[in-house]
Amino acid sequence: MPATAPEAADRAEPAAVRRLTVTDFRSYDRATMEPDSRPVVLTGPNGAGKTNLLEAVSMLSPGLGLRRARLTEMTRRGAERWAVAAMVERHGETVAVGTGIAGDPGQEKRVARLDGESVGPMQLSGVTPVTWLTPQMDRLFLDGAAVRRRFMDRLILGFDPDHGARANRYERTMRERLRLLKDGNRDDRWLGALEAQMAEHGVAIAAARLAWAKRTARAVRAGIGPFPAAEIALEGLETALDGRPAVEVEEGLMAGLRDGREEDARAGMTRLGPHRSDLAVRHLSRDAAAEQCSTGEQKALLIALILADARMQAAERGVTPILLLDEVAAHLDADRRAALYDEIAALGSQAWMTGTEGHLFDMLGERAQHYEVRDSALTPASRS
Ligand SMILES: Nc1ncnc2c1ncn2[C@@H]1O[C@H](COP(=O)(O)OP(=O)(O)O)[C@@H](O)[C@H]1O
Ligand SMILES: [Mg+2]
Structure with a gap:
């Protein structure tokens, strides 16, 4: 039986990149493509420029993109600054x-435009819902909780576009508090105000x-x-929040931060908050934690998670995200x-898939x- 997601596919509009132009981006001096809303398959030898294109699409959303590269790394060697332009349908x-970079050398920053108007990069949030899976993510269940x-x-971010801005505000406040503590500043009002903000943003993130x-x-x-059924659970502040009023948890976090000032100062880190949480995934039929599963099973779990998330976004937000699946098919x-x-077709997602072998x-x-x-260089290939 093919996997289908009829309830999602019926209501949702798939997001799709309908034109993509990259300029001085990675190995590309300039390339343009005009895909329709169907999935996009990119085949070619190693080093041909397939992942670079997926990375360009990932830059249509806020953040560091699928390679988590520095802004200047993406500029084609020998060129000055990269740009990615797209027509996105949703x-x-x-x-x-x-999007692209601007600014003098050493002062580069990310810039963004929507319909020709300059906007802050965070305002790209929710415009192009995009999710990716790359070979670098194979260790996701084995590495630290941060990943x-x-x-x-x-x-x-696909489900709640404000999530990124909230996380940025939280991180900024947390850094400021820690800097004060490390500098020996014990201004109770100042620290208290920062802790109140941290608690507010922190509980919003957890929620x-x-x-x-x-x-x-x-x-x-x-x-x-055939992708494994799984159980997901959050560990950390989210556990405290489940079933309890947010204000109560907020007050608890604020008090915990206040009481933990000296220890945080000594440790040089903030020991409480949503930046310490973890996502626990269990393979149900194996009855094992994801990190105890085989490499292949872990990959299958990740695909299951991404597909489940896409179904959920389609059903709840009415938009099917673009999926960037780098070297997944192989x-x-x-x-x-x-x-x-079949699932991609049922979702109607414009999935971008790469591989070295066309027959895949x-x-x-x-x-x-x-x-x-x-x-x-890109050449449309006929499949008749
Ligand atoms: N900033 C850059 N400037 C020029 N070339 C780059 C840059 N970054 C990466 N490359 C080149 O891009 C190529 C890799 O492209 P990639 O899209 O990863 O290939 P693949 O088709 O195997 O996915 C490599 O040859 C690499 O040297
Ligand atoms: Mg690649």
Whole structure:
């Protein structure tokens, strides 16, 4: 049985990049493509420029993009500054999204445009809902909690576009408090005001994560075709918040921060708050924590999570996110590959998929558009 998501697909409008132009971005001096809303398949040899294009699409949303690169790293060697421009379709409307860097050497900053108007980069939030899975994420369940928090917070951005701004405000306040403490400043009013803000933003972050986890948990518990059914749980401030009034948790966090000033100053870190939380994932049929599963099972769990999140976003927000699946197909057996393609088709998602072998995508046939990437040049490939 192919996996389907009829309830989601019926109501949701898939987001899609309808034109993409990259300028002095990574290995590209300039390239343009005009995809339709079907999935995009990029095939070509190693080093051809496939992942670079996925990274360009990831820059249409706020943040560091799928390689978490420094801004200047993305500028083509020998060029001055990169730019990515796109026409993005969602809710039946088309928005011109532009981003890149500006500023003198050493002072570069990210710039963004929406329909020709300059906006702050955070205002790209929610405009192009995009989710990715890359080979670098294979260690997601094995590495420290920060990686999983980032993964979860990125997914939440699709569900709740204010989540990123909230996290930025929290981080900024936390840094300021810690700097005061390290400098030996014990101004109670100043510290108290910062702690009150940290508690407010911190509980808002935890609440957004909790809401996301509850909704995603339902989809991921059911399993998606041959992808494993899983259980997700949050550990940390979110646990305290579950079933308790937010104000109570906020007051608790504020008091905890106040009482922990000396210890935080000594440790040089903030020991309480949503920046310490973790996302725990369990493989249900194995009855094992994700980190105890095989590499292949971990990958399958990640795909299940991303697909469940996409279903949830489609159902709850009415927009199916763009999925950037770098080198995913090569690591799946034929059954799972077929199921992935069927689920993408059922969701109607414009999934961007890369691989070195064209035959991996044969099962997609006309359901996708295919491009050959060679030496950072794109050629539409016919699949008839
Ligand atoms: N800033 C840059 N300037 C020029 N070339 C770059 C830059 N960053 C990466 N590259 C080149 O891009 C190529 C890798 O492209 P990539 O998209 O990762 O290939 P693949 O098709 O294997 O996914 C490499 O040859 C690398 O040297
Ligand atoms: Mg690659």
